[in-house]
Amino acid sequence: MAQTQSLSYTLVITGAPYASQAPQTALGFASALVQAGHRIDRIFLYGDGVHLASALSCAPSDEINWTQAWSGFLSENGIPAIVCVASALRRGVLDETEQKRYGKMASNLVSPFEIAGLGEWIDSLKRSSRTLYFNAAD
Amino acid sequence: MKTLIIVDKPPYGDWSGREALDMAFSLAAFDQPVSLLFVGGGVNWLRSGQNAENIKQKTVTRQLGAAAVFGIEEFLVDSEGLSAYGMAADALSADVICVEPGPDLYQQYQHIVCL
Numbered sequence: 490m491a492q493t494q495s496l497s498y499t500l501v502i503t504g505a506p507y508a509s510q511a512p513q514t515a516l517g518f519a520s521a522l523v524q525a526g527h528r529i530d531r532i533f534l535y536g537d538g539v540h541l542a543s544a545l546s547c548a549p550s551d552e553i554n555w556t557q558a559w560s561g562f563l564s565e566n567g568i569p570a571i572v573c574v575a576s577a578l579r580r581g582v583l584d585e586t587e588q589k590r591y592g593k594m595a596s597n598l599v600s601p602f603e604i605a606g607l608g609e610w611i612d613s614l615k616r617s618s619r620t621l622y623f624n625a626a627d
Numbered sequence: 628m629k630t631l632i633i634v635d636k637p638p639y640g641d642w643s644g645r646e647a648l649d650m651a652f653s654l655a656a657f658d659q660p661v662s663l664l665f666v667g668g669g670v671n672w673l674r675s676g677q678n679a680e681n682i683k684q685k686t687v688t689r690q691l692g693a694a695a696v697f698g699i700e701e702f703l704v705d706s707e708g709l710s711a712y713g714m715a716a717d718a719l720s721a722d723v724i725c726v727e728p729g730p731d732l733y734q735q736y737q738h739i740v741c742l
Binding site: 503535536575576606607608610611614615620622624 | 628630642643646649650653654657659737738740741742
């Protein structure tokens with residue numbers, strides 16, 4: 490049997506949870522990658538996808554909380570996850586640094602997500618074997 | 628690493644075009660070759676005489692004007708999209724290259740992004 494080549498991936502999620510299927514499709518794909526022995530360099534949330542990193546979303550008890558599901562998956566597998574700062578600030582997803590900078594009453598970025606710029610996405614384009622996009626319409 | 632950013636939705640009703648443009652600006656700022664392709668309703672980004680003041684938005688023509696300054700290599704536009712919206716290539720708000728989107732075009736790029 491031919492040995493499968495191991496690849497590195499970056500997944501960019503631009504669709505919001507509960508408004509699109511993007512976060513759960515991406516999580517299914519990411520889990521399959523890990524099971525198949527591939528490496529995930531980075532998850533990058535962009536546009537409406539940043540809502541996935543809000544600690545304040547409360548799913549009904551009979552629905553999956555996609556923020557928690559993603560947070561657990563990332564922590565278990567030690568995968569870096571970046572939230573685009575420009576997208577996050579517009580949509581009210583803040584870490585403590587941005588909370589202080591803008592004088593807001595709270596921060597809500599869920600661990601292990603971190604806020605950073607599009608430079609991280611560009612680094613992924615250069616570094617990963619594949620960069621895939623999970624959009625609202627997908 | 629050559630990247631193609633595709634804008635396929637009209638300006639103003641949707642934020643994805645602006646965020647696609649931000650990606651293009653960032654690539655250019657990091658000295659990475661990048662082209663913008665406007666297809667379908669996205670060709671309306673290039674319409675002359677736009678004024679978004681009454682809907683309390685910034686007119687996108689100014690943002691596109693900054694693209695050359697940032698070093699975005701070229702604006703490509705889907706010929707069919709222009710026809711569909713009754714727009715002429717020589718009456719747009721920016722210099723463009725008319726193309727036929729498809730495999731021949733896409734294979735020139737290592738990365739293609741369409742939000």
